[in-house]
Amino acid sequence: MNDMRIVRKDVDMNDTKISAKGVQVFYGDTHAIKDVDVEIRDKTVTAFIGPSGCGKSTFLRCLNRMNDTIDICRVEGNILLDGEDIYDKRVDPVQLRAKVGMVFQRPNPFPKSIYDNIAYGPRIHGLAKNKADLDEIVEKALRRGAIWDEVKDRLDAPGTGLSGGQQQRLCIARAVATEPEVLLMDEPCSALDPIATLQVEELIDELRENFSVVIVTHSMQQAARVSQKTAFFHLGNLVEYGDTEQIFTNPQDERTESYITGRIG
Amino acid sequence: MSDAMNNPANSLLVQDARTAKRNAAEKRFRFFGIAAIATGLVFLVILLTAIFSNGTGAFQQTFLTVPVHLDETKLDKAGNRDIEDIKKVSTFGYNPLIQQAVFDMVQAQGIETPFTKRGDMKALISASAAAQLRDEVIANPDLIGQTIEFRVLATSRVDGYLKGRVTRESVERDKNIDAEHFDLVDGLRDAGIVKKSFNWDFITGADASESRPEQAGMGVAMVGSFFMMLVVLLCALPIGVAASIYLEEFAPQNRWTDLIEVNISNLAAVPSIVFGILGLAVFIQFAHLPQSAPLVGGLVLTLMTLPTIIISTRASLKAVPPSIRDAALGVGASKMQSVFHHVLPLAMPGILTGTIIGLAQALGETAPLLLIGMVGYIASDMPDGFLGGFLDPNSAMPAQIYEWAKRADPAYYERAWGGIIILLMFLMTMNIIAVILRRRFERRW
Numbered sequence A: 001m002n003d004m005r006i007v008r009k010d011v012d013m014n015d016t017k018i019s020a021k022g023v024q025v026f027y028g029d030t031h032a033i034k035d036v037d038v039e040i041r042d043k044t045v046t047a048f049i050g051p052s053g054c055g056k057s058t059f060l061r062c063l064n065r066m067n068d069t070i071d072i073c074r075v076e077g078n079i080l081l082d083g084e085d086i087y088d089k090r091v092d093p094v095q096l097r098a099k100v101g102m103v104f105q106r107p108n109p110f111p112k113s114i115y116d117n118i119a120y121g122p123r124i125h126g127l128a129k130n131k132a133d134l135d136e137i138v139e140k141a142l143r144r145g146a147i148w149d150e151v152k153d154r155l156d157a158p159g160t161g162l163s164g165g166q167q168q169r170l171c172i173a174r175a176v177a178t179e180p181e182v183l184l185m186d187e188p189c190s191a192l193d194p195i196a197t198l199q200v201e202e203l204i205d206e207l208r209e210n211f212s213v214v215i216v217t218h219s220m221q222q223a224a225r226v227s228q229k230t231a232f233f234h235l236g237n238l239v240e241y242g243d244t245e246q247i248f249t250n251p252q253d254e255r256t257e258s259y260i261t262g263r264i265g
Numbered sequence B: 001m002s003d004a005m006n007n008p009a010n011s012l013l014v015q016d017a018r019t020a021k022r023n024a025a026e027k028r029f030r031f032f033g034i035a036a037i038a039t040g041l042v043f044l045v046i047l048l049t050a051i052f053s054n055g056t057g058a059f060q061q062t063f064l065t066v067p068v069h070l071d072e073t074k075l076d077k078a079g080n081r082d083i084e085d086i087k088k089v090s091t092f093g094y095n096p097l098i099q100q101a102v103f104d105m106v107q108a109q110g111i112e113t114p115f116t117k118r119g120d121m122k123a124l125i126s127a128s129a130a131a132q133l134r135d136e137v138i139a140n141p142d143l144i145g146q147t148i149e150f151r152v153l154a155t156s157r158v159d160g161y162l163k164g165r166v167t168r169e170s171v172e173r174d175k176n177i178d179a180e181h182f183d184l185v186d187g188l189r190d191a192g193i194v195k196k197s198f199n200w201d202f203i204t205g206a207d208a209s210e211s212r213p214e215q216a217g218m219g220v221a222m223v224g225s226f227f228m229m230l231v232v233l234l235c236a237l238p239i240g241v242a243a244s245i246y247l248e249e250f251a252p253q254n255r256w257t258d259l260i261e262v263n264i265s266n267l268a269a270v271p272s273i274v275f276g277i278l279g280l281a282v283f284i285q286f287a288h289l290p291q292s293a294p295l296v297g298g299l300v301l302t303l304m305t306l307p308t309i310i311i312s313t314r315a316s317l318k319a320v321p322p323s324i325r326d327a328a329l330g331v332g333a334s335k336m337q338s339v340f341h342h343v344l345p346l347a348m349p350g351i352l353t354g355t356i357i358g359l360a361q362a363l364g365e366t367a368p369l370l371l372i373g374m375v376g377y378i379a380s381d382m383p384d385g386f387l388g389g390f391l392d393p394n395s396a397m398p399a400q401i402y403e404w405a406k407r408a409d410p411a412y413y414e415r416a417w418g419g420i421i422i423l424l425m426f427l428m429t430m431n432i433i434a435v436i437l438r439r440r441f442e443r444r445w
């Protein structure tokens, strides 16, 4: 827990990017998220921690309306992105997801070339005017994904042929290629070995300069290492939310304390 | 350790009762498995042997190769090679020429025979031979006046005699041919005049009348089947794939879609004759499409094939990992983009395999064709052009086989088996294409 390998950078983190108020989520009759309020800041890494099944992924998926794809899922309450309600009838979830990118638990590159993996998003959003533009976007995204040096000679090779850690960084690069404002990550390291995990964590810290990052993790050490803000979920409730250092050193709620000291989880 | 050695109950070197029982059960199961496969193989071998031993004969046909003199005074009296005049000479004008040629050959070879007139040769020569010669002359009028080597089609009795199907005893009460004719055939065979050779006409030709099995071929029925398959492919593939994509990717999960789903599965089990009567009622009696037309046959078979295609397409769409859909939605693709850019290409091998299997089923289907008049139609003419391929009355391969098997002459029985060989070849080709397509598409990582 004292393993703070990543040097904290000074970034402006005072603006609220996402503000959720009274969010309730139901899967049919299951009440998965119970009245959650949270303010997520810009240019900040926010970690969601909590025992498995407590609703971290569910809440994360509310932030870019990925839950819309689940028929039985119902979301109530308000979630504002830059002051606009993303569940407003006029909002097209596809447009929203271009602004709020997502990285999933298991690396899921498309079964296409590395180049096409990155280029797909910019292509469908019309971000590149010509091939040279697109090449530039791909290179920039791969550099931001900290994987450029490893793949620059084999952009035509299949993305699925990379190692697990490389695949996950490719997926991160794919997510940043569409220039989102928020990046959601659902346990991005759970399928990775410790070295790959470290690389991804370093990457997340760099991404903070440009994006607001929300990361779900079941590893408290990881939350402590990469995040500035931490939210602790338990049985669908947001139990405690605050500065990461405060949560880990001086938790206010006894459930938080039991969890970080390993008594529940 | 020595303990275990001394006490056999604990030793790994001795099987305990439970293990022995388990191993025996496994051995029994393996034996049953092998026995089941062996039984299947035996039946397959019996089937294939039966088909090939009965059917290969149809690919061989007996011909008499003789020089025929195309007498100008008979075929073109005016002598000006006017094609209209030449066409006026019917097969009756050609028959004597062929009979004369065969008779002359018999004389030249010095074969001993009680027959003294050229008319006696009629029993050897197929009634179709004159028609074939006439076609050749009309196609090339310059032949008139010349003597050409012509392959005269022998009657099915002579063909059967060479193949061992017809014997001297079996023709005792036959009024068309006698044992003496076979003596003559023996002589001609020894002289190398009568020979069996590969029968292209069986593959490319048209069906013939009941009395001329030696001329009958599958070609026209094959064309009929081809146009039906074209209709099935063009209708069933887009409709089936669109329906599956909608049901699998877009439709909400509710009672209606459940109902549709159950009905599609049930549709796959509906007897094909039901589709036939539906086709009769809807396409012919209501929509007034022509009877016996491959278009109607294709539409009926489309109805039959749709459930197969829908079920296999949905299965292959389901098999695409959801993470791919998430990935596409996650970078801001719309539902439709995620389906068409990512899911569909990955499901393609399965869809194609399902489609080809559906087509293969449709190709071999006979029952629904009964009701729309394609079974029993004598497919004796090639359809007229591409459109005619869809609308002109025609038969289909399995219907043709059924038709032949029904006819009295054993020569047709042989042709029915031969037709089955052709049909199986088509099915095998389609299956091989399915396998190749599958491999080709799956190689994309």
Ligand SMILES: Nc1ncnc2c1ncn2[C@@H]1O[C@H](COP(=O)(O)OP(=O)(O)O)[C@@H](O)[C@H]1O
Residues within 6 Å of the ligand: A027, A030, A032, A050, A051, A052, A053, A054, A055, A056, A057, A058, A059, A070
């Ligand atoms: N697609 C779904 N359908 C029904 N229930 C779900 C679904 N996804 C999650 N849940 C339920 O919602 C609760 C929260 O799940 P989740 O958000 O995945 O938890 P976490 O990510 O914290 O482990 C669990 O009780 C889970 O069973």
Ligand SMILES: [Mg+2]
Residues within 6 Å of the ligand: A056, A057, A058, A186
């Ligand atoms: Mg989760």
